Amino acid sequence: MSGKFGFGTTFSVTIADVLEAIAELTSISGPEISVNEIDVTSHDSPDGYMEFLPGLKDGGSVTIEGNFENDASQLHFQTLIDNGVAVPMEIAFPNALATWTFDGFVTAFSTDAPHDDKIDFTATIKVTGKPVLA
Secondary structure (H helix, E strand, O other), X not given: OOOOOOOOOEEEEEEOOEEEEOOXXXXXXXXXXXXXXXXXXXXXXXXXXXXXXEEEEEOOEEEEEEEOOOOHHHHHHHHHHHHOOOEEEEEEXXXXXXXXXXXXXXXXXXXXOOOXXXXXXXXXXXXXXXXXXX
């Protein structure tokens, strides 16, 4: 059987020097690692094809969504935005499958209260430096 069940994955943020899991998450996506492309095409490029070199790497962003419960871990996103600092964060997959560890800072935090559904929240985190998958 291939594939792994994602239920139980956690996203944790450093709060008062301790990694704390964010409550009531329904979705965790990212980081989206990419490499900048440097165009080195010249009039001498063979056969008229563009040429590129790999440039700097970008750790991308992480987006999380969840049920808004006014939990202290959820409210901490406002503090992180106000403080404007990067802190250690972690995504831990279930059954010790793997973890992403990285420093990140919050770029967006919002809540949504539709008239016919649950109140939820979304947060976006910018990864700074190299994310590590182990």
